[in-house]
Amino acid sequence: MGTENPLAGKAILVVDDEPDVLDAVEGVLDMCSVHKAKDYDTGLQYILSYTYDVVVLDIMGVNGFELLKASLRRGFPTVMLTAHALTPEALKKSMKLGAVCFLPKEKITELKAFLSDAVLGGGKLSWTRFFDTLSSYFSKRFGPDWKEKDRFFKEFEDALRHSDQDSIS
Numbered sequence: 001m002g003t004e005n006p007l008a009g010k011a012i013l014v015v016d017d018e019p020d021v022l023d024a025v026e027g028v029l030d031m032c033s034v035h036k037a038k039d040y041d042t043g044l045q046y047i048l049s050y051t052y053d054v055v056v057l058d059i060m061g062v063n064g065f066e067l068l069k070a071s072l073r074r075g076f077p078t079v080m081l082t083a084h085a086l087t088p089e090a091l092k093k094s095m096k097l098g099a100v101c102f103l104p105k106e107k108i109t110e111l112k113a114f115l116s117d118a119v120l121g122g123g124k125l126s127w128t129r130f131f132d133t134l135s136s137y138f139s140k141r142f143g144p145d146w147k148e149k150d151r152f153f154k155e156f157e158d159a160l161r162h163s164d165q166d167s168i169s
Contacts (some may be wrong), residue, residue: 006116007032010053013071015043016081017061021105025056025081028111043067052076054100054115059085065093072098077118079126081105088142092152101126104137131157 007029014025015037022036035050037043040063047055047070055071055078057064064080071078080094083105094102100118103111110133117126138146147153 005031005112006119007053007112009033010119011035011051012054012056012115013037013043013046013050013052013076014056014081015040015046015062015064015067016056016058018058021058021081021108024108025111028108029115038062040067044070047071047074047076054079054118056081056111056115058082059090059094065097068094068097068099077126079103079111079114079118081108081111086141088146088150088153091138092150095127095152095156101130103130103134104141107134107137127156127160131160 008031010032012029012032013035014022016022017038019038022038026034026036035046037046043057043062044067047067055076057067057071057078057080059065059080059082068078068080077100079101080099081103082090086104091102101114103114114126114129117129143149147157
């Protein structure tokens, strides 16, 4: 069985208003064809004009939630990558709107693994990886009881784990 990277040759759009973040993502995803946009208008034009295997969006500075809606209308798995909007509210909104993952910019080195999951599993595996690898990170950021404070998170994770068990059975 081959060990080829599932991202090799994939078309990725990254929208972020910080040029260094665009360059960092391009470096992490050097096996992909990466389109970069630094503002909402350019990002929207790319979303409407091209086909992508995965879209990566900042939230602040580029109207990321509106771009998320446009990306999902086109059927593109979409990951939210943020620093300034690292809040329970932004995480919840990303989940409810249909993002396949929510990643802090300081975890950008893990982006390849999350995007691989998005390509292979249509997004479901990305949320499993999110809860498996980032729950403790978010507990430090949001408080140890962040999933209990808003039952949405606990219910989302429980539903995810339940559907994982159903697919194994």
